[in-house]
Amino acid sequence: MLNRFSRRTFARLFGSAALAPTVLPALSAEAATTPSTTGTAPIAHAFPKGFLWGSATASYQVEGAVNVDGRGPSIWDTFSHLPGKTNNGDTGDVANDHYHLYKQDIALMKSLGLQTYRFSVAWPRIFPTGTGTPNPKGIDFYSRLVDELLAANIQPYCTLFHWDLPQALEDKGGWQSRETSEAFANYAGYISQHLSDRVKHFMTLNEMKSFVDIGYRDGRHAPGLKLSPDKVNQVRHHAVLAHGLGVQAIRAHAKGNVKVGLAENAEACAPVIETSEHIAAARTAMREENAGYLTPIMEGKYTEHYLAHHGPNAPKFTDADMKAIGSPIDFVGLNNYTTTWVRADSGPRGYAVVPAPSSYPHMMSPWLRVGPQGLYWGPKLIAETWGVKEIYITENGASSTDTLTPDGHVYDSDRVMYLRNYLTQLHRGVSEGVPVKGYFCWSFMDNYEWADGYAYRFGLHYVDFQTQKRTPKLSAHFYKEVISRNGLA
Ligand code: IFM
Numbered sequence: 001m002l003n004r005f006s007r008r009t010f011a012r013l014f015g016s017a018a019l020a021p022t023v024l025p026a027l028s029a030e031a032a033t034t035p036s037t038t039g040t041a042p043i044a045h046a047f048p049k050g051f052l053w054g055s056a057t058a059s060y061q062v063e064g065a066v067n068v069d070g071r072g073p074s075i076w077d078t079f080s081h082l083p084g085k086t087n088n089g090d091t092g093d094v095a096n097d098h099y100h101l102y103k104q105d106i107a108l109m110k111s112l113g114l115q116t117y118r119f120s121v122a123w124p125r126i127f128p129t130g131t132g133t134p135n136p137k138g139i140d141f142y143s144r145l146v147d148e149l150l151a152a153n154i155q156p157y158c159t160l161f162h163w164d165l166p167q168a169l170e171d172k173g174g175w176q177s178r179e180t181s182e183a184f185a186n187y188a189g190y191i192s193q194h195l196s197d198r199v200k201h202f203m204t205l206n207e208m209k210s211f212v213d214i215g216y217r218d219g220r221h222a223p224g225l226k227l228s229p230d231k232v233n234q235v236r237h238h239a240v241l242a243h244g245l246g247v248q249a250i251r252a253h254a255k256g257n258v259k260v261g262l263a264e265n266a267e268a269c270a271p272v273i274e275t276s277e278h279i280a281a282a283r284t285a286m287r288e289e290n291a292g293y294l295t296p297i298m299e300g301k302y303t304e305h306y307l308a309h310h311g312p313n314a315p316k317f318t319d320a321d322m323k324a325i326g327s328p329i330d331f332v333g334l335n336n337y338t339t340t341w342v343r344a345d346s347g348p349r350g351y352a353v354v355p356a357p358s359s360y361p362h363m364m365s366p367w368l369r370v371g372p373q374g375l376y377w378g379p380k381l382i383a384e385t386w387g388v389k390e391i392y393i394t395e396n397g398a399s400s401t402d403t404l405t406p407d408g409h410v411y412d413s414d415r416v417m418y419l420r421n422y423l424t425q426l427h428r429g430v431s432e433g434v435p436v437k438g439y440f441c442w443s444f445m446d447n448y449e450w451a452d453g454y455a456y457r458f459g460l461h462y463v464d465f466q467t468q469k470r471t472p473k474l475s476a477h478f479y480k481e482v483i484s485r486n487g488l489a
Pocket of ligand 1: 058061207335405442449450458
C-alpha cells in the first residue's frame, strides 16, 4: 500500500490518474510492469524514434565469483581486502553474483523494457595476469552473456576497462608504466576479435578521470597511491594512450563494422546564468576543464594552457603517442551526475568555476551534487566544441539509502525526481538537435559502490545482498514508463 506521502509523490510523477487502482498493482515486487497509459499525463518530452534506453553495470561491481573459472586477481581484490580501505570492509568477492545469475538478470532487464545494456569485461578473467595466454573460460562467460542479451533483444554495449586492472600489471607499475597501455591494446584487440561478430559498440576505458585521480592521486580507490603531480600526469597520459591504442586494436581485429568510443566523466560545464558571456565562458571551460582526458582525445594534443600550467610536471610524450591518442572515434560516451557551474571572468583563462555552496543539495554520495543542467550543456558543448555526431549518456543516476518496506517495496521518490529532472534537461538538448542517441541509467541494480561498499545504492532494482533477491524500486517503474512511452510527462 502507498502511504499518503507516497501516493502524492506518485501522483506528481504519473499524474493523478496514475493513482487509479489499475496502476497500483504495477508496483509489484516481482518485476516492473507497465502501468496502464490510459489517462496518464500527456508526453510533454517525447524523444526521437529510435532513441535507445538502457542501463549499465560494471564487472567488479556486480559479478562476484572472483576466484572462479581461472580469473586472476585485480587491484580491487587486493585493495578491498586491505583493512580500513572500504566502508564496512566491503569487497566485491560476491557482489551481486551476476556471474552466476546473469540469465535471471537479463530476464529482469527484458521485463523492464531495456533496449540496450552496458556491461564491462573483467580484464583479469580474460588475461589473468594482464598479458600472455588468454583464459578461454573468461571469454566464454562474456560470449554467453552477449548471446543471452541478443536473445532478449537487448543490444550489448561493451566497456573494456572499468577499473579492475590485473594485479600482476600493477605489480609491474600499473598505469605508471606505458607497458600497461600496450597490454590494454592487446587485450582490447582480443575482445574485439571474439565479440565483435555480435557486439557493435565498444567503449575503451570508463572514467579515466576517476580511476586516475582517485586511485593514483588521492589514494582512496585502488591501487591506493598518492603520487606526486608529475607521476599523476604521466599516469593520465598512459590512460589516454591506452584509449588511443585500444581504439586502433579494436578496429584492427573487428569482424564487420563496429563503433568505438569511450565512457568518460568529462566535466559538464554549464553557464551559471544563461547569458552570452557566461555561455562563452562555459565553452572555454569545457576544453580546459577536460584538458587531461577528453580534450587530447578529441584534438590529438594537449592544450597550451595544460602544458604551461603543469610546467616541469607535464607528461612526457611523443608525437606518435599524440597521434594514437587522437585516433578518430565514432561516439563519445558521457558519464554525467553533476554540473560544473562556470562564470565569465576577466582573468587570463576567461572563466572561473563557481564553487558549490555547502548547502547545495546532493544525493547520498556527498560528491553527487544535483545539477540536471549537465545533461543539457555537457552533450551540447561536446557536440559543438568537437563536432561530435554521436553521443551517449553512458551513465547517469543517483545514490540513496533506499529502504525496503515491510511489504516489499522501495519508494525511492528521490531517485525518481532526480531522473525526471535530468531527463527533462536531456530532452531539451535532444529536441534542439544535440546528437544524443541513447541513455544508460546507472545502475540496473544496487551493487558494489567501490570504497563506499554496499551502503550507497544506485540501482533501479533493490538488491538484498544476503539472498540476492532483486526488487524493482519505484524508479524502475518510472523508468519502464519512460521507455515504453519514449518520453516523459
Ligand atoms: O559506481 C560508479 C561507476 O563505477 C562509475 N561511475 C560512477 C558510479 C557511481 O559512483
